[in-house]
Amino acid sequence: MDSKNPAKTVHQSVARQIAELIESGNLKKGDKLPAERTLAERFKVSRSSIREAIKSLAQKNLVESRRGDGTYILADMDADIFDAFATAFSDQKKRISDIFQFRRVIEPEIAALAAASMDEETLNRLKVIVCDQQMKAQNGKNTSDLDAQLHLEIAKATGNSIFPEMMQALDRIMDESRSEILQPPKRQQASIIAHFKILEAFENRDPAQARETMRKHIAEVEEAATGRSSSE
Known part of the structure; x- marks a missing residue:
């Protein structure tokens, strides 16, 4: 930037x-x-x-x-015009890739810590967010605001004040991986399904399940957004 x-x-x-x-x-x-x-x-x-x-x-x-x-x-x-844009596109894709790499490193561990300290009040709040996200998607609306809210609330649920502060400080950068251009209806629906699976891990108070489910979620979102697997 x-x-x-x-x-x-x-x-x-x-x-x-x-x-x-x-x-x-x-x-x-x-x-x-x-x-x-x-x-x-x-x-x-x-x-x-x-x-x-x-x-x-x-x-x-x-x-x-x-x-x-x-x-x-x-x-x-003019095809040459597109060639002139190629470098800029490459830079943008590299940046998106870097954002997802960051998310893969940080968010699975945040989910694991959240699962270990999850209480009923927090879990119910997360369920409301995901249900609101599902309703909004069904009405054809972009759900990136609720996606960001969910991940922030998960960070808060760790009980560690640094994680939500870090997520908020990086919010503008993270939004680049949640922009509407990268949020077609199919991807939004896949994200909601993954969020319900993450909630299930929280309900089970299972850090390992939460970590792995979040890891898969970030990898699937990256593949949908960039067209390539995070393992490539």
Whole structure:
């Protein structure tokens, strides 16, 4: 991340993700991009960041903004343009991979400690979060906020004040692995199923089960997000 210019980093990240959707075919030539407000909500950024991202893509002839109509994917794409983006995509994927590596190291142990000290009140609170997540997903809404809340509550359940502080401090970085672009409905449903399995481990007060279930959950999420196994 460019800590000296976070605004620049935000719009560049959005531009990369939109361009990658075009390259992968999820956004096709001639398609109209959603409205600024919709994109801002989807990427969880300001509308000004969306405008800057679109401006950046327009400069590279990937999109065209038509006054009073909207922004369209250009019909004629220059393959060389995508080659120019390749390094940026690679950097972004490496960063996502680094985030998941961090999660694989830290979160299974947090889950094990939480299982060992879990009380009924905390367990019931976690169940409410996962049930809310399931209902929200069934209504076609993004559940990344509840996902983040669940993992934070698990960190709190360890009884160690450092873990939730660490999770909160890293929240913005962790959000990159929970962005809507990386949260298709299938992945959200798979995450919810995994969360119920984690709750089962907590209910059993079984640290080993909690550790292994969380480890598998993070690995499955990484594979869904990056298209490759964490063991590769």
